Amino acid sequence: MCPGQLDHELWRGMEKQKHIIETQQFDLPRIERLFEQTRRVQRSLETGNRHEFGYSLKGRSMISLFYEPSTRTRISFERAAQLCGMNVCGTENAGEFSSAAKGETLEDSIRTLTGYYPDVIVLRHKETGAAQRAADTIDRYQLPVHVINGGDGTGQHPTQALLDLYTIWESRKERIENVHVVMGGDLAHGRTVHSLAYVLAKYSTVHFTFVAPTELQMKKEITDYLTRHGIRYTLETDPKTVLRDADVVYWTRLQKERLDPKLREDIERHGMYQIGQSEVDMMKPDALILHPLPRVGEISTEIDDDPRAQYFKQAQNGLYVRMALLLELLG
Amino acid sequence: MCPGQLDHELWRGMEKQKHIIETQQFDLPRIERLFEQTRRVQRSLETGNRHEFGYSLKGRSMISLFYEPSTRTRISFERAAQLCGMNVCGTENAGEFSSAAKGETLEDSIRTLTGYYPDVIVLRHKETGAAQRAADTIDRYQLPVHVINGGDGTGQHPTQALLDLYTIWESRKERIENVHVVMGGDLAHGRTVHSLAYVLAKYSTVHFTFVAPTELQMKKEITDYLTRHGIRYTLETDPKTVLRDADVVYWTRLQKERLDPKLREDIERHGMYQIGQSEVDMMKPDALILHPLPRVGEISTEIDDDPRAQYFKQAQNGLYVRMALLLELLG
C-alpha cells in the first residue's frame, strides 16, 4: 500500500456512522479498526513522516464551531485536519461573537454553515444534546456534512473517551483484558469519566474502582449501566486504599468549591485526592496514570518524569485519534 | 475553456472597480457578468466539483478584519477564499483585541496590514463610511490591495445586497422584470434592506411595497431616491394586506425594544409582522420568501420546508457571490 493512502481494506464491511455524537455508538470492531488506523498515524508522525497523510484529505474542510472556549480540543482538531491536508476555519467563541448572541437557534446556525461546503463541523456547546441536534438538522436535509461532538454541556466528549481508551489499549499491547481501572476525583460532574466508563464497559473483563468524596461519586445512571452489563465496580472514598491494585489510575480535578467545608479542609490539609511521589510509589510498576488535563495541583509535577505518568502522551494521542476519525469519516 | 480557469472573455471590456464599497457602484452589465460567474461557481459546487476553482487564486490571500463580530459573513468570506485556493488570516474582534483598543486609527491599521501583502481585506466596522476610508488609504498610497465592505455601521453591506439580488435573479430565470418586492419589518434601521433597495432600483420595472410600523418605515433618503429614478413604491402598515400580491417577500427582524409599547403589545399578542403558515398560504405559488438571517421568531420554522422559503438558499448564495467577486477582483 502506498504511503499516504488510507487503507480502505481496513474499513471494508464497517458500518460507517455519519456523525460522532457519543461513545455508545462505537462497537468493538469499529473501535479496533479505528485504533489500528490511529496506530498507523502515530507511527508515521513519530518517525518524522509528517507528510504521509498530508494529502489524504486535500481540499476537504473543517469548520470548528466553539460556543465554549477550549484551546486544547480546538487546536488538536485543527492540527489533525491540517496534517490530513484539510482547510480549517471557524470561531473560537461562537456564543459571544456570532449571531447566537442575537438569538439565532443552533439549528439555523448549522443549516447556514452547512451551506458553505464544510465536510466536517466540530461542535463544542454548553448544552447537553447540542451535537445530536446539529446532526438531526443535517440529516433532515440530507446534507453531506459530518458533525463531531467536541463536548456538549455535561453530556459527552466522545473523542476524549476514544483517546483515553486508545492510550490504555496501546500501552497494554493492544488488548484491554482484565484491566482494573481506578477513577478518582470529581466523578459526579466530569464528562470525561462518564464517556470513558461507557466505552470501557464494552470490555467484559474490565472492572472499576470509583474513589471520590461521597457527594462527588459516580452517577447512579452509570453504575446502573455497569450493573446491567455485568461489569464489576466498587465505590471507595479513600484513594490510599485503592491505588495499589490499579492497572490504570484515571485522575480528575476536584472542584473544591463544590465540597463540604469540613471535607475541603481535610483535602487541603492532608493532600487527599492529590497524587504525588508517595502515591506513585504505591502503584504497580506498569500502572498507567492518566488525566484529561488541565490539572491544577491534583497531580504533582514531581511525578511527571515517572514512566507511569502518561497524561501528556494521552493528550498527544488525541491528535492521532482525531486524525484517524477524520480519515474514517472522509477517506 | 479549462475547468478552474476564470473566463476572462466574460470580463473583457468591463470596467473593474478596485474596491467593493456600496451597491450603487455596480451597473447592470457588471451585475449581469458577476451573476453569470456566480452561476458557474454555483453549478460547479452543486455538482460536487469542489476543485474547479480550487487553484484559481492559489497563493493569494485574504485578511478578514472584523471590528464587529459576524460569524456568518466572516466564515462565508473565508470559505469563499479557501474554495478559490487562497490563504486566510485575520481577527474575529479587532475592536476589542487589536491596537484599535490603544487608540490607533483605522487608516493606520489598514496601512500596516497592507504591508503584509494581502490581496484583499474584508472589513466589518461599526462606523458608517469605514470601508470608504480604508479604500481611500489604500488608493492614496497606490497599494495593490482590494477592500471589500463587509458591513459598515448603518451604512451598506454590498455583498449581502448582491446575494439577495442574485437569489431573485436566479429564481426568476435570470431576469428581473416586473417584480413586486414587499419589504417588511424594521425598514428604518436595517442596512440590508437599504442596500437591496438601491440595487433593485436599477431595474426600471421593479416596484416596492414597504410594510412596517410607521416609526420603522423606509427612510426618506431611499424613497426620494426611488422617486427620482421613477421607481414605484407604496407604504403600508399591515402585512396581511400586501403579501398576496408579492413576487418577493423580503422580511427582517423587528427590534421590539425600539417600538411604542402599545404597538409592541399588538405585535406580540397578534403575531403581527410574523410570517407563519397562514401568511404563506396567502402568497402566490411562486413567491419567494427571503430573510437576511439571523431570524428570531419573525419567520416561523413551520414554513421552512415550503419551497417558497428560500432564506437558507439565499445564505448559501452568499458563498457563490463572494467567490465570484474574489475571482473578478483577483482573477
Added chain:
Amino acid sequence: MCPGQLDHELWRGMEKQKHIIETQQFDLPRIERLFEQTRRVQRSLETGNRHEFGYSLKGRSMISLFYEPSTRTRISFERAAQLCGMNVCGTENAGEFSSAAKGETLEDSIRTLTGYYPDVIVLRHKETGAAQRAADTIDRYQLPVHVINGGDGTGQHPTQALLDLYTIWESRKERIENVHVVMGGDLAHGRTVHSLAYVLAKYSTVHFTFVAPTELQMKKEITDYLTRHGIRYTLETDPKTVLRDADVVYWTRLQKERLDPKLREDIERHGMYQIGQSEVDMMKPDALILHPLPRVGEISTEIDDDPRAQYFKQAQNGLYVRMALLLELLG
C-alpha cells in the same frame, strides 16, 4: 541557486540557536546573515514574486499562542508563515479562552501543544520570562519545536528589535556606523526601546540621546549596560534640542496617565514630545523617523508623506524579518 531555495551557504558555520527569546542572543555575524536573508525576502516580495518562498517551508506549521491580544504582531507572523508555505493555527486570546482560565500552568499548556507537531510556537504573554519558561519546557523534553518570543510582559520583544535594526541597517546602505540614535517618549516602560538599545549596543560607534520626562527616562539597568560596553549616551528632557543632530529618531508613545499633572499640562498645551512638521523641519535631510506603532497623536499624520517618516516601512520590515527568521530556524 534556484528561486525558493534557502541559501544554505549563507548559514554555514552559523551557530543556530533553537529559540528566539531575547535580542542579546544574537551576535553580529548572525544578525548580518539574518539581514542578508531578510533583504532577499524583501526584494523577492517587492518585485511581485510572491511565490519564491511559497514552498520553502511547505507542510511545516506554526501555532500562534497569544495570551495578550496583538493583531499586528500576530498577523505579521501568520502572514510570514503563510508566505513560506506553512500552516497556521492558534488562538487570539489564550488567557481568556483557554485552559489557562482554569488554572493550567504555561508549562503544561506548552507541553500539550508541542504534542500536536507544531514546528514553531509564537508566544505573547503578560509575564516577563514566559518565553524562556516555554523554551525550557521544550528543551527539558528535547522536543523538536522552536519558541519565538512575541513579547513577554515588560521584558523583550526581540523580533521587534530586529525589524527596527533592519530598518536602520537597510536605510544606511547596510552599515551601522557612527549612528546617532535619539530615542524619545516613554523610555521607562517601553519594551521596544529596551530591546533595541541592547541590540544597537553591539555596534561600538553607535551613540544615543535619550529624551524623556525625568520620571520616564531610560532605565538604569540599560544605561549601566551601555556604560559597561563603552557606548556613549546623553540624557535630555527637551526634544527640541536634540532632533537636529539625530540620524535616527525613534519615537514612542507617552502614556499621559503616568505623568505628573503639571508636566502633563505642558505636554498637552505645548505639544511637547509630539513630532509634527516643525520638528521634522529641524532634522537632517537623511534622518530616519521610526515608531513601533500604534501611534496615538505623538507623531502627526501631516508628516506621513515626508520621506524621512519610515514607520510604516518599518512595520512592513517586520514581515520580512519574521520570514527570514522562520527560514533560518526551519529551513
